Amino acid sequence: MSVMIDDITCRELVELVTEYLDGALSSADGARFEAHLEICDACVLYVEQLRSTVAAVGALSEATIEPAARDELLRAFRDWHRPPPNLPD
Amino acid sequence: MDIALETDVAIRTRPAWTARFRCTARSSATTRRRPTSVNGEPYEQSADDAALVAGLRAGDEQAFVTLVDRYNASMLRIARLYVRTPAIAEEVVQETWLAVIQGIDRFEGRSSLKTWIMRILANRARTRGAREGRTVPFSALAAADAAIGEPTVEPGRFRGRDDGDWPYHWAAPPRDWPEERLLAGETLQVIDDALDELPESQREVIRLRDVEGWDADEVCEALQISAGNQRVLLHRARAKVRGALERYFTGDLATAA
Numbered sequence: 001m002s003v004m005i006d007d008i009t010c011r012e013l014v015e016l017v018t019e020y021l022d023g024a025l026s027s028a029d030g031a032r033f034e035a036h037l038e039i040c041d042a043c044v045l046y047v048e049q050l051r052s053t054v055a056a057v058g059a060l061s062e063a064t065i066e067p068a069a070r071d072e073l074l075r076a077f078r079d080w081h082r083p084p085p086n087l088p089d
Numbered sequence: 090m091d092i093a094l095e096t097d098v099a100i101r102t103r104p105a106w107t108a109r110f111r112c113t114a115r116s117s118a119t120t121r122r123r124p125t126s127v128n129g130e131p132y133e134q135s136a137d138d139a140a141l142v143a144g145l146r147a148g149d150e151q152a153f154v155t156l157v158d159r160y161n162a163s164m165l166r167i168a169r170l171y172v173r174t175p176a177i178a179e180e181v182v183q184e185t186w187l188a189v190i191q192g193i194d195r196f197e198g199r200s201s202l203k204t205w206i207m208r209i210l211a212n213r214a215r216t217r218g219a220r221e222g223r224t225v226p227f228s229a230l231a232a233a234d235a236a237i238g239e240p241t242v243e244p245g246r247f248r249g250r251d252d253g254d255w256p257y258h259w260a261a262p263p264r265d266w267p268e269e270r271l272l273a274g275e276t277l278q279v280i281d282d283a284l285d286e287l288p289e290s291q292r293e294v295i296r297l298r299d300v301e302g303w304d305a306d307e308v309c310e311a312l313q314i315s316a317g318n319q320r321v322l323l324h325r326a327r328a329k330v331r332g333a334l335e336r337y338f339t340g341d342l343a344t345a346a
Binding site: 015017019022042043045054056058060063065069073074080081 | 161179256257258259262263276331
């Protein structure tokens, strides 16, 4: 089987996976991308592994605020909402 | 502002046949939450945002606490990308919250509340960083990083151009991973180490997008980078983490080929 001029190669496909997953490829490029996946098990696996990678990265814990910083911001919040002393409502 | 920094350099790193298509900040198939304003269509405010905005306007402490719990830790890290010291980053974040409280009546809901908060944060942090003289602004680092056209998979994994019927197809294709080990503690440590190895710009983008689940638009606002650069940095980061997992699960296939 020979490769047509507009076909996507494996080497090109691997650079486009995030764009594909983000829905950012044009419909023509998206169609080429999917047409390639239909004939290429290795690229299907590559895309699957990138998806798995995203899922696994998502299992890392998110950063959380430290309690002291949270308390300080809350105190500040209450100050910000205290009406200015010399102004009528 | 230096125009060159805003240039969408993503195009240079893509195959020629995609160069005529510009990427847009279309909402993503993997996006978990809201619709994003696309091509001028009106942005539809989520019920969550509407409740938080109403709460902030009413001076409701719980609404403020909700936002602080969600975003403060990330905001500190983001601010740190623009300014020199953790103490200044803290000041910038606190100023941002004050500006949010004071400005919430003027928030028109044309973007998500989070995007609006991140825009305020980025503007303040950038101004402060410029005044304090962070040597190179983060957005410039990110643009420079995104402009490097290096392939994300080692070229040796593919056949050559003149390889019969299969030019540029896999020479050393990926092998199956043991899926049951993907979320094991040891695997997560491999991922954590891989993130530590990334350049700062790639690391922050993958953290915000994939660890914390932010939308592309929100990341672009927070880091002041274009949609194209955001995607290039994210893809590089993901490909490197995938590479680290591949070496961990199946050994170095490039040299095995």
